[in-house]
Amino acid sequence: MSLRTAVAAPFVQAGTNRLPRSDFVVDLSLDRDWVSPEQAKRLIDVAASEGLLTVEEQTLELTFDHASVTVPPDFVPDESILRERSTFERVLDALLAEGIDKQEAVAAINGLQSDLAITLEAAAVLYARRQGIDVSEAPNQAIEGR
Template identity: 65%
Template sequence: MSLRVAVAAPFAQNGTRQLRENEFVVALSLDRDWFSPDQSKRLVDVATEQGLIERDGDDLAITFDPATVTIPEEFVPDEDLLRERSAFERVLDALVAEGLEKHEAVGAINSLQGELAITIEAAAVVYARRQGLDVSEFVPVARGAILESVSESGED
């Protein structure tokens, strides 16, 4: 997952699991020239939302071991990392990270969605659980999507 790689890079570069936000921004924008300073700050927000970083004031702590992430020399993250990703996209990323083919997972999730008449988020969570992945962090999002679709359709 390129988000995980981009987040791990500044921590690995500094050999630590904690950095000041400005150190993180400098590592991504000046040292690696991957993002502008504003984009690097946005990455902090996205990574925090995704649970990859915890923020305490100006201090950032990575929530996983950056030493477990390989950062290829030629790696350059895509700017798509800076946008908020849906629960479906995040579950799909987790499935692909576990070795499933993306197109097969999408097909199976779409089939499950039609079969169970549920939202794509809920179908992704059900499929991932059937594959043995712990996606409990996405259950509230999937449940919320189901409740939202029910209220929009006027059903109780």
């Protein structure tokens, strides 16, 4: 996942799971020239909403071990890392991670949405629950990220 790699890169470079916010912004914007300083600040918000970072005052902490990430030398993240994922996207990712076919999942979710006259997000959560997949955090992450 390029978001995870981009967020981890400054921590990997520093060899730690905690960094000052300013070091994170400087690393991504000035040192690596991946994003502007404003975009690096936006990335902090996105990463926090995705559960990849915790933010305490001016300190950032990864929620996973920085040593578990390898940043390829030619890695450059695409602009999609600056966009928060919707509840639907989070649930779909969870379904795919469990080995459910994407086309099958989307078709079933669309069917539930139509049959039950509910939102796409509600249909996705319902489908995941019916498959035995716990996605209870997906809607919470989307709400907290706003």
